[in-house]
Amino acid sequence: MTDLSAQTTRTSVSNGTAIDILCDLVRTSSVSNHEVDAVCVFVRAANQIGLDAEIDEAGNGHALTRNRQESAREIVLLGHIDTVPGDIPVRVEDGVLYGRGSVDAKGPLCAMLCAAARAVLPEGISVRVVAAVGEEIAASPGAHFVATQLKPAACIIGEPSGWDGVTLGYKGTMQIRASVQRENTHTAGPEASAVDMLFAWWNTVLAYLYEINQSHERLFDQVQSTIRTSTSSNDGVVDQAEMTCGFRLPRWILPEELESAIRAHTTQDVTLDVFGHQGCWVADRNDAVARAISNSIRQHGSTPRPKHKTGTADMCVVGPVWQCPIAAYGPGDSSLDHTPNEHIRLDEYAKSIDVLATAIETLAHEIASSICQ
Structure with missing residues (x-):
């Protein structure tokens, strides 16, 4: 005792x-x-x-x-x-x-x-x-x-x-390193650059997050997102762009669930490396x-x-x-x-x-x- x-x-x-x-x-x-x-x-x-x-x-x-x-x-x-x-x-x-x-x-x-x-x-x-x-x-x-x-x-x-x-x-957390690599094209042409394509993807992600956050008023209960770094380069042959994004997750969504949803909103042109999964x-x-x-x-x-x-x-x-x-x-x-x-x-x-x-x-x-x- x-x-x-x-x-x-x-x-x-x-x-x-x-x-x-x-x-x-x-x-x-x-x-x-x-x-x-x-x-x-x-x-x-x-x-x-x-x-x-x-x-x-x-x-x-x-x-x-x-x-x-x-x-x-x-x-x-x-x-x-x-x-x-x-x-x-x-x-x-x-x-x-x-x-x-x-x-x-x-x-x-x-x-x-x-x-x-x-x-x-x-x-x-x-x-x-x-x-x-x-x-x-x-x-x-x-x-x-x-x-x-x-x-x-x-x-x-x-x-x-x-x-x-x-x-x-x-809150929980998740990070994504998103990248686009493509052949260089003339800027006067109709095709989007690697940077254009990457930021189009990001806008799609933001639109999705806006939609799922609508029923949650308190910031602690929303999925937050931010771009942490972004780079681009073009050597005349290869056009490439990359960004690292961070997400803060509430209790109602797991990192694996958010990753799956974002991948579903991602075209084949964008490559995702997802890491740092941690739940709320x-x-x-x-x-x-x-x-x-x-x-x-x-x-x-x-x-x-x-x-x-x-x-x-x-x-x-x-x-x-x-x-x-x-x-x-x-x-x-x-x-x-x-x-x-x-x-x-x-x-x-x-x-x-x-x-x-x-x-x-x-x-x-x-x-x-x-x-x-």
Whole structure:
């Protein structure tokens, strides 16, 4: 039987130490596929604040509470350590940290790391913080790897929600690389160029999406689309054009279904390479994780703001596999993600650590109580 009165004490992590950890990690570049140095910084920081740490086969960093029992139920705090490209000079001005990854998502990751060290856990419960690699690329290899390796009792995803927000769902995603290649023709002739043909295809896709979105008013419930890149070339013999398109998917359509529909609207002149399939995932507002975070926000003086995000996160990767209570939380304004002005308020970062530590303790006791029943 689990002894709920037996508790594991944790290392006290001051706000100053927490800020130093975040600044060190933001200073360490970790563009997707180049995260090794940052993962090492994460591991060292975990050891310094009293957590065990390791690096897995996929390159993810793991920080684990010490004195774990082999049969312990585990709460996984899953963040990501990679960033999109973009060199932003790292600096602190008027209590604000500027730098690539400060919001997306090193702020949330470091908040989880420090909260795990602060939290006091009942016997039989452990916490694991994962610094996943590759979240910003279509394959999301870090999350896909841990999805097959871990079986947590609950999961918090580290993404910016604002210190008083809790994110319940993210849209799915799919990408298409569409291309046209044909013999060159005279521009005065009646035949369309490769670029003409490619954009005619794109207009057909947009018309189809407009039609299927008509019955869905909320943006979160619509299929969104955008052209991410486009190129064309003509050497006098071969005329070719290519574009990469991204799609954000709601709950009511799977990536495979959208792919099939788009292929049905595509002529033989256009070649499609479809990749990055990931379905939408939405958690229940009343599940244990969302409830623990929301109650903690109230305890720390604010009213929780539930959110559904039109972006995609690793929640969509692990949610369908783990089938456990799950929600996303973290400091920062997500509208600053990927921007040249990315920054995070350090007072908000400190508040989020308090919220997370309380939420982890609440969640841990709820899980421990369920073991005894």
